[in-house]
Amino acid sequence: MSGNDAALLEIEDLVTEFGGAKAFLGKPQRIVRAVDGVSLQLKPGQALGLVGESGCGKTTIAKTALGLVREKSGTMRLDGRVVSGLAPKEARRARATVQYVHQDPGAALDPWWSIGHALDETLRIHGISDKGERTTRIDEMLRAVGLDATFRTRYPHELSGGQQRRVGLARILVLRPRIVILDEPTSGLDLSVQATVLGVIDELRQRFGLTYLFVSHDLSVVERMCEEVAIMYLGRIVEIGPTKEIFARPQHPYTRALLAAAPRLEPGSLNDTPALPGDPPSPTNLVSGCTFRPRCAFAAPKCAEARPPLRSVGERHSAACVRLEETGADTPA
Amino acid sequence: MLILKKFLRDIPAVLGLLIISVVCLIAAFAPLIVADADAVYFGNIIDRLKPPSAEFWFGTDNLGRDVFARVVMGTRGALLVALTVVTLAIVIGVPAGLYAGYTNGWGSEIIMRVTDVFLAVPQLILALAIAQLMGRGLESAMAALALTYWPFFCRTVYGEVRRVRNALFVEALQGLGASTSRILFVHVLPNVASPIIVRATIGMGFTILTTAVLGFLGIGAAPPSPDWGLAIAESREYLPESWWAVTFPGLAILITVLGFNLFGDGLRDLVDPRLRRSR
Numbered sequence: 035m036s037g038n039d040a041a042l043l044e045i046e047d048l049v050t051e052f053g054g055a056k057a058f059l060g061k062p063q064r065i066v067r068a069v070d071g072v073s074l075q076l077k078p079g080q081a082l083g084l085v086g087e088s089g090c091g092k093t094t095i096a097k098t099a100l101g102l103v104r105e106k107s108g109t110m111r112l113d114g115r116v117v118s119g120l121a122p123k124e125a126r127r128a129r130a131t132v133q134y135v136h137q138d139p140g141a142a143l144d145p146w147w148s149i150g151h152a153l154d155e156t157l158r159i160h161g162i163s164d165k166g167e168r169t170t171r172i173d174e175m176l177r178a179v180g181l182d183a184t185f186r187t188r189y190p191h192e193l194s195g196g197q198q199r200r201v202g203l204a205r206i207l208v209l210r211p212r213i214v215i216l217d218e219p220t221s222g223l224d225l226s227v228q229a230t231v232l233g234v235i236d237e238l239r240q241r242f243g244l245t246y247l248f249v250s251h252d253l254s255v256v257e258r259m260c261e262e263v264a265i266m267y268l269g270r271i272v273e274i275g276p277t278k279e280i281f282a283r284p285q286h287p288y289t290r291a292l293l294a295a296a297p298r299l300e301p302g303s304l305n306d307t308p309a310l311p312g313d314p315p316s317p318t319n320l321v322s323g324c325t326f327r328p329r330c331a332f333a334a335p336k337c338a339e340a341r342p343p344l345r346s347v348g349e350r351h352s353a354a355c356v357r358l359e360e361t362g363a364d365t366p367a
Numbered sequence: 368m369l370i371l372k373k374f375l376r377d378i379p380a381v382l383g384l385l386i387i388s389v390v391c392l393i394a395a396f397a398p399l400i401v402a403d404a405d406a407v408y409f410g411n412i413i414d415r416l417k418p419p420s421a422e423f424w425f426g427t428d429n430l431g432r433d434v435f436a437r438v439v440m441g442t443r444g445a446l447l448v449a450l451t452v453v454t455l456a457i458v459i460g461v462p463a464g465l466y467a468g469y470t471n472g473w474g475s476e477i478i479m480r481v482t483d484v485f486l487a488v489p490q491l492i493l494a495l496a497i498a499q500l501m502g503r504g505l506e507s508a509m510a511a512l513a514l515t516y517w518p519f520f521c522r523t524v525y526g527e528v529r530r531v532r533n534a535l536f537v538e539a540l541q542g543l544g545a546s547t548s549r550i551l552f553v554h555v556l557p558n559v560a561s562p563i564i565v566r567a568t569i570g571m572g573f574t575i576l577t578t579a580v581l582g583f584l585g586i587g588a589a590p591p592s593p594d595w596g597l598a599i600a601e602s603r604e605y606l607p608e609s610w611w612a613v614t615f616p617g618l619a620i621l622i623t624v625l626g627f628n629l630f631g632d633g634l635r636d637l638v639d640p641r642l643r644r645s646r
Contacts, residue, residue, distance in 0.1 A: 102541060136538075136539055141535040141536060142536050142539035144554050145558070155545075156543055160543075
């Protein structure tokens with residue numbers, strides 16, 4: 035999986051765990067491995083989609099990359115510089131060029147503060163003391179996301195869903211980041227607003243040369259926005275590769291089930307959908323071998339033996355399944 | 368302005384505000400209302416225990432002092448004590464609650480367990496014990512009340528901060544790299560301010576009542592102070608014949624406490640409609 039051009043962000047074998055802390059006079063909490071050995075590469079200007087069910091660790095990867103959650107092991111390189119293994123505060127500082135847009139940017143704003151005030155504060159936190167410069171940057175960025183300067187005096191609750199997304203983008207773009215992590219940027223928006231917001235996101239990427247990590251469960255959005263996709267299941271990447279490849283020739287049974295479950299506009303298309311049986315198993319109580327085994331239509335005894343590694347199934351396309359040949363996935367010659 | 372309209376529709380709360388305003392005005396202009404300042408401390412023993420009349424509106428007490436003058440001058444002391452105690456309690460309780468609510472670990476646990484211990488013992492009894500230990504006087508009564516009242520603020524703030532701490536905007540600020548003190552004081556505090564204000568208002572009335580009890584028990588203000596509680600204690604031997612010397616300071620306490628409570632309840636209804644009392 036090594037590209038020719040240098041990666042801007044390189045994540046190798048990342049593990050993030052929650053729990054384990056000992057409560058006062060209590061038993062230690064159970065350890066949950068939310069991210070379990072994930073490797074990703076983000077090339078400059080690229081958009082990588084991270085897809086999976088809720089609870090699969092997408093957001094945890096994002097927060098770990100940001101430095102909000104501390105990684106258990108693994109390395110992160112930003113522009114060739116190792117930024118992992120640092121104390122939380124230093125980690126956040128070292129990763130200042132990585133910024134995160136929340137799933138619900140309206141709730142990510144303090145309800146007592148106007149938009150202008152909130153954006154101004156963002157810049158002040160990052161040590162820009164010149165008032166004039168802060169104002170110029172804010173106005174410039176509000177225009178860039180398609181809002182005008184009058185929005186400075188508005189309060190978060192006065193904005194529509196689409197406007198809140200734009201403000202969420204402006205809020206981190208004033209910091210001039212290089213990598214933007216977008217967490218479900220279209221959830222909860224109706225389709226027409228979704229389209230405009232995606233348009234703004236795409237335009238900003240061209241204009242500011244941004245690199246995106248696109249966290250979503252909406253396959254159609256990812257197909258439209260990203261050059262590469264990583265499919266996650268319970269903290270692991272089960273399939274990764276160019277978007278076109280994956281949508282045309284999904285290899286892993288989970289990817290295939292996801293794609294089949296996506297609603298289409300053909301009448302009756304829902305009738306023959308092979309639904310995924312059961313709920314995702316609990317990450318506190320994992321099964322042996324392949325974690326997708328209990329829900330997989332192609333599960334066989336050998337799936338229980340070991341955790342399947344990612345193997346190459348095409349150019350820059352890999353999947354983690356031991357029965358690819360037997361499951362009828364059309365592997366290239 | 369919607370909030371003002373809503374408030375004005377709440378008649379008991381408006382009445383409470385009215386009472387508080389009148390009490391504050393009386394306190395501010397007490398020297399003008401009581402023409403003869405000496406009448407507060409010195410009375411003519413010949414005039415002792417006179418019933419209410421045109422000369423002595425509220426009658427006179429056992430030392431012949433004008434009860435009206437003493438009740439009016441006592442307003443200042445009562446408000447001052449309540450304000451000091453509540454302010455001190457806020458100064459201790461709010462930062463402690465902010466810290467305990469925002470962090471996890473030993474510091475937070477210790478603060479909250481100490482708070483629990485304080486809250487488990489009735490405030491009045493604890494204040495009595497502490498005031499007794501520190502010796503007689505208004506200062507020690509005030510210190511004892513503040514020392515026993517801060518846990519109420521700590522507990523309120525703690526609960527609110529726990530709620531706000533997990534709000535997305537706090538996480539977003541952490542993500543942007545804001546310092547903990549900035550998040551706590553600039554963002555979390557304003558979001559938890561309304562319950563603090565409500566508790567402080569009700570606490571004013573509560574403290575006036577508790578101070579009066581301490582005064583009555585001889586732990587608070589010392590004679591010849593015109594303290595309301597002390598006045599009741601000094602005159603209670605002359606009940607029921609000389610009812611006025613006890614009744615008027617008692618009414619002053621009742622009305623002031625009622626005012627703060629009504630206003631505090633109204634504020635609480637405005638701030639948190641879910642807690643609205645049923646009527």
